[in-house]
Each structure stands twice: as structure tokens, then as C-alpha cells.
Amino acid sequence: MFFHWSELLVLPAVLLAMYAQFKVKSTFHKYQNMPSLSGKTGAEVARSLLNGSRLQNVLVELSQGFMTDHYDPRAGVVRLSPEVYHGQSVAALGVAAHEVGHAVQHGVAYVPLLARNSIFPVANIASTLAMPMFIIGLLLKTPFLMAFGIIAFTGAVIFQLITLPVEFNASRRALALLSDNGYLIGSEKKAAKAVLGAAALTYLAATLVAFMELVKLVIMMAESREE
Numbered sequence: 001m002f003f004h005w006s007e008l009l010v011l012p013a014v015l016l017a018m019y020a021q022f023k024v025k026s027t028f029h030k031y032q033n034m035p036s037l038s039g040k041t042g043a044e045v046a047r048s049l050l051n052g053s054r055l056q057n058v059l060v061e062l063s064q065g066f067m068t069d070h071y072d073p074r075a076g077v078v079r080l081s082p083e084v085y086h087g088q089s090v091a092a093l094g095v096a097a098h099e100v101g102h103a104v105q106h107g108v109a110y111v112p113l114l115a116r117n118s119i120f121p122v123a124n125i126a127s128t129l130a131m132p133m134f135i136i137g138l139l140l141k142t143p144f145l146m147a148f149g150i151i152a153f154t155g156a157v158i159f160q161l162i163t164l165p166v167e168f169n170a171s172r173r174a175l176a177l178l179s180d181n182g183y184l185i186g187s188e189k190k191a192a193k194a195v196l197g198a199a200a201l202t203y204l205a206a207t208l209v210a211f212m213e214l215v216k217l218v219i220m221m222a223e224s225r226e227e
Contacts (some may be wrong), residue, residue: 006216013212017205020198027198028067031091031191032083038183042084042096049100049177050078058103060085069095071102073117078103090184094192097178098199101170104177112165119159127156134217138224146221150214157214160207167203171196 038045046060063069063079071078078099084092105113130153137145175193178184184192 004216004220006219009219010209010212010216013205013208017202017209020202020205024198024202025067027195028083028091028095031094031195032087032089034090034188034191035088036090036093036183036188037185038093039088040093040183042080042087042092045093045178045183046078046080046096046100049097049181050103052181053100053104053107053177055103055107058107067095069099071099071106073102073106073113076103090188090191091195093178093183094174094195095199097174097183097192098170098196100177101173102166104173105166105170110166110169112162112169116159116162116166119155119162123155123159126152127159130156134221138220141224143221143225146217146224150217150221153210153214153217157207157210160203160210163203164207167200171200 040048043060043062050056050058050060057076059075059077061077061079062085063081066081066083068081069079069084078096080096080099084095087093102113104110130149132149133145133152134149137143137147137149174196175184175189178192179189
């Protein structure tokens, strides 16, 4: 019903996002079968790296579901999926260290992370309202509502853009922490980098999708005004 030719502009970004999801899962499964010579689990490595970073107050907890790993800055908790929490693979250690990287960012007041956390509530609400407001405005031929939807969606795009340096920096910190503390050696470093690189691609693809969706909305509004 709402198909517009500008959807074709978004399609390449959507295809990239689909590929990124496939890539991150396949790369994780590949290196999930590569045991780390350290013999440590993701939970043990996360705890050790946090302690070494003077973040003894940050907890390490088990979360449920596949690839649900994240750092909760409000609770001060690194939550790891079962595959990472109990896993002793290079993939598990890489993901665990990445989440520790976020905790370190929080601890040192890394500006992009603080900015992302501060705008998250607003960006979350804006992204929820953006499309409904735009579609209603389009159907009712109301420029104000369409403009509101575009402005709201712009906030979501900005959030995605800020997320990129946050995630890339966390991965760099993770690789440095694992290497400096002797948890990964030799080819294990390359494997962990591949896992984190695949994860980074998903964030890049999501940002591109959001940006192209914004372009689509602007084009649709411009054409609506010409009718």
C-alpha cells in the first residue's frame, strides 16, 4: 500500500544488513569451535579484565538467549549469553572482552558512550513515533506531521551514528586487553579480530539502513508537496 520507488534506494542497505547478520553468526560459530589456549571461560576472562581495569564493582552475569551479550551502564553489569559465559573459545573471549570494553568506556567517561546513553531515551521514543506520524501526515496531506516524523527519525539516525565509534572503540579495547593480559596469542588474535569485525559490520549496516530510510522519507515528503 505504501510502496514508493525510493524503497529501491533502501534495498542495497537492507541486503547489506542481512549479509551482516549472516556474517556475524557464521563467524561466531566458526571460531566458537576454536578453543582458546588459555582454557578460560568468557565469564572468567570478563571478571579478570574488569578487576585489572579497577572495575571490581561491575558484575558479570549470565543472560538468556543467543548473542544477547551487553553491558548495562545503569546496573553496572556485564551480561553474557550462555555461549560466551561458559564458552572457552576464541569467539567467547572476544565477545566477553568487547562488553568489558564498554564497561571500561563507562569507567573513563568515554564521551561518545556518554552521549549515546544520554540521548537513548529520546531517540527510542522518537524512532517509535517517527514512521506512524509520517504515514499519517502523508495520508492526510499534512506537511507538519510529515516534518515531525522526519525530525524524529533524524534523532534515531544520529543515535546510530554515535553508536559506531562506541562499538569500534570497544572492540579495539577488547583486543588490546586480551593481548596485553595474555589471553590470546598468535592466530587467536586474528580470529578474535574477525569475530569483532563481523559484529561491527552489523552496526555499520544498521546505520546505513537508517540513513537511507531518512533519505526515502525526505523524497516522499518533497514529492507530496509537489502534488
